[in-house]
Amino acid sequence: MIFSRGRKAAGAPPPRPRSPLVLIETRDLLFAEKIGKTLGQWGVNLHHLGSDLGDEPGRGEGDVALLDIRDLADEVFSQVYALRTRFPGVEVVLINRPDNVVASIAGMKAGAVDEVIVPFDTGLLQGIITAACGRREAARVKQKKKPLMTRFSEAMMAATFAQAGDFEGALDLIEGPGPPSTENPASTKKSGG
DSSP, X not given: OTTXXXXXXXXXXXXXXXXXXXXXXXXXXXXXXXXXXXXXXXXXXXXXXXXXXXXXXXXXXXXXXXXXXXXXSTTHHHHHHHHHHHSTTOEEEEXXXXXXXXXXXHHXXXXXXXEEESSOOHHHHHHHHHHHHHHHHHHXXXXXXXXXXXXXXXXXXXXXXXXXXXXXXXXXXXXXXXXOOOSOHHHHOOOXX
């Protein structure tokens, strides 16, 4: 087939999905340790913010932030806002107690996406983290996607290239440049005749 360029390596394994990075901010180190063990069993990477354990994640990294607000009241709004400023796009999930309604409302107003009331079932937490990671990944894909008019313009240019017989150029416009060719360009030129 003319359009085949061998862009995908035959027999190459599919890329492994990235393990989600969950950030946790809490004053209760025992609670953070228990959550960390549970999340580790699910294949989730955990970073305890404000701890001396390992490097601080870079700006923008992090899929989900678990914010323990059980002992907080007035500072919840500023803490959620600070997390979302430091890690843009992170999905903030509040961990709260049933009688701390004012803090819950403040956290939701600041941009938290969900709340877990202690004591909770770990299956519930896993579902909330999975849903939040799905939303975060969808936002990343949408952010990388070209605008509709750009895609339409590139498709029209590719059609023009294909109509003129430059199928390689058309594919480059649609899919981006392929892997570098190992052939000698001089040996592939056709002689006029």
